[in-house]
Amino acid sequence: MKSDIEIAQATTMQSITSIAKKIGLNFDDIELYGKYKAKIPLETLEKFEKNREGKLVLVTSINPTPAGEGKSTVTVGLADAFARLGESVMVALREPSLGPVMGVKGGAAGGGYAQVLPMEDINLHFTGDIHAITTANNAIAAFLDNSLHQGNPLNIDPRRVIWKRVLDLNDRALRHITIGLGGPLNGVPREDGFDITVASEIMAVLCLATSLEDLKYRISKIVVAQNYDRKPVTVGELGVAGSIAMLLKDALKPNLVQTIEGTPALIHGGPFANIAHGCNSVLATKTALKLSDIVITEAGFGADLGGEKFLDIKTRQLGKTPDAVVIVATIRALKMHGGVDKKELTKENVEAVKIGFANLKRHIENMQSYGLPVIVAINQFAADTEAEIEILSALTESLSVPISLTQVFEKGGEGGLDLARQLKKLLQEKSDFSYLYALESPISEKINKIVTEIYGGYKVNFSAKAKRQMREIEENGWTNLPVCMAKTQYSFSDNPNLLAAPEGFEITVRELIPKIGAGFIVALLGDIMTMPGLPKRPAALNMDVSNDGKISGLF
Known part of the structure; x- marks a missing residue:
């Protein structure tokens, strides 16, 4: 199969004016950034302020592993699947950071035949x-x-x-x-x-x-x-x-692009979920809700990070909560949570799937605890065996949660049709959303709720520095703010080596940083770094550009 960039470069894109027309925008409603990118001015947003809002779908995942989960890929493929069903749909994603693009993690434009385009621009400087x-x-x-x-x-x-x-x-x-x-x-x-x-x-x-x-x-x-x-x-x-x-006046305007299949997409904002709140902009999500009937958006990393922050931080500013949640998982990643080495993932191991399912189960229960309908999307790989798929389906369905096998990486929107059809039914259900904590609760109580009810831990320890900072937060009247947990994405705990669904662990808050402009308090856990380092062999070593300007090696 072709690489992501080869697939993207072989695609004939539609003009961005044609994409804008699909969502009711004319030439004067957008600001062009070349043929295939545009910004939507804030004045345009005001024109559609009275439109009825569409349904909102949050795509999140299990705790990520080096095996990869493909959350952005499923998000894009799901939007394309809804478009194939004739639905008015938009996708809203974050902008990639050059750090991970040139480091090891990769971009955030999807993959295979479920990508947003132009992928080279989006993964590099985009609209600045x-x-x-x-x-x-x-x-x-x-x-x-x-x-x-x-x-x-x-x-x-x-x-x-x-x-x-x-x-x-x-x-x-x-x-x-x-x-x-x-x-x-x-x-x-x-x-x-x-x-x-x-x-x-x-x-x-x-x-x-x-x-x-x-x-x-x-x-x-x-x-x-x-x-x-x-x-x-x-x-x-x-x-x-x-x-x-x-x-920042131009950066505040959402960016309009398209998927490989021509579905309108808004790519705007890109905070990391392990050190920030991990969601695309409120303005982009709200714009999509006003211009389409269904909006597919994602939150960074697992549901314990981006998912929790989307629900407890972003929705308070958005003024809308999700109508359903999709949790993305792969059998490969579940086997890693079940103790299998990355080199052994192509071998059938039903027992490891059973053990690793504990991670998925906790994420399902966490999202349900907010009162939201949940569906599991399995991002399918060629090495997945019938026995592994069968046990995972049985375990998921035993929780009365629907499950869908998706093949959007290889088939685009066609590979997500079953997920879209099941999700369409789920969107008819009435959600009974409730926040994890009240804003009036003390900071320590909010952190304790996240650790005990979302992570599965039993105790929170605060460093002397964090205790002093908590007193300062109270003295300054900042207690009534949500908490943004900064921790490893690989585990429910603050120890990246504790996979699956650990219990009985303690978490240490080493520092509290007031982000009063953003409107939350950051709690730094463990060894989380706010400036990542490069790996021994950065992805940039494989990248190049030819004399005619054609990029290669960008995934």
Whole structure:
């Protein structure tokens, strides 16, 4: 079979104006970025504000493994399947970060015959949104350091600056640095560091903002440091909220593209789910809901991370909860959760599927605990045996949960027709949604609920630093915010080696970071890194571009 990029390059794309017409937009309703990409201006969104909202489907997954789950691929293929059934449907996804694209994880444009196009553009610089976020973030850092240099009128304590610079690449050498060296003309020396751009609070703010006015307000509330009296210092106090919003005015507009089969797709925003909230923008999702009858969207990594954050953080800003949840799994990944080495995954192992099913079962029960209908989508591979499929189907159906085998990677929308038909029935059911926790609960109680009721742990330990920060959060009146857990994606616990569905474990919160502009508190668990490193053999080593501009090796 051809590689993803070969399939994408062999596809004849429709003009973006033709894609726009499918969702009721004319030439004046979009801003063209070449032939196959466009942005939807905020004025256009206002025109459709009174439209009835469509049904919302959240696609999530089991805890990821190196074997891969194909969540984005199923998301795209499912949208194409609904389109084949004659439904008015759109897909809403996150933008890929260059860090994992050139590192090891890969892009976020789907795969095989279930991709969004133009995949090269989407996986590289796209419409420049992430670069705008990088610039906005680093502009704040520059203004902060300039304030320190120009007499420090805000009385900022250089030892308590929490705002970091960012870069949209994996670069471990920048995690901890010293800046301002070289004498008085070069600023105030202090310790600093870089995060990856998708971990920036600016990314979260952009993805949760509901308007340009809301964006500017959220930017003004971002806490960048503490002063010598241990009081928070904000971007608003730096006096640059307006100029930062100005840098983001175009990035705030959702991006319109298409799938291989010509289904309209919105790709906008890209926070990581293991270090941020892991969902595409509220504006893109809301736009899709106003322009189509069914919206398929995904949340990053497993349901314990992106899924939980979509439900407890994003929906509070979106004003709508999902009408159904799709949990993606593969037999290969379940076998890894069952203890099978990656090299042995092509061999039949029914017992390992049984053991690994514990991971899927917990995710099913977690999503059901929110009062949502659930269906399991098995992303099928050639090595999956009838016996393995049979046992997995039986185990899933014993929970009274429907299951569908999908082959969208090889067959596109055709391979997701059964999933779409079953899901269509599920969307007729009435959901009885309820949040995991009340916003009024103490921060410690929210974290404890997530750990005990979603992860399956029994105890939360707080470091001395986290306890002090919790007191500061209470003193500053930030208790009524949701919690964004930053932990490994590979396990329900904070230990990436504890696979399947571990129980009786403890979790340690080592630090709490207030993201007041975004509107949540980040809890850092374990050894989670906000600036990833590159692997020994980065994916970039396989990438190239020919003299005529044709890209190769991009998956």
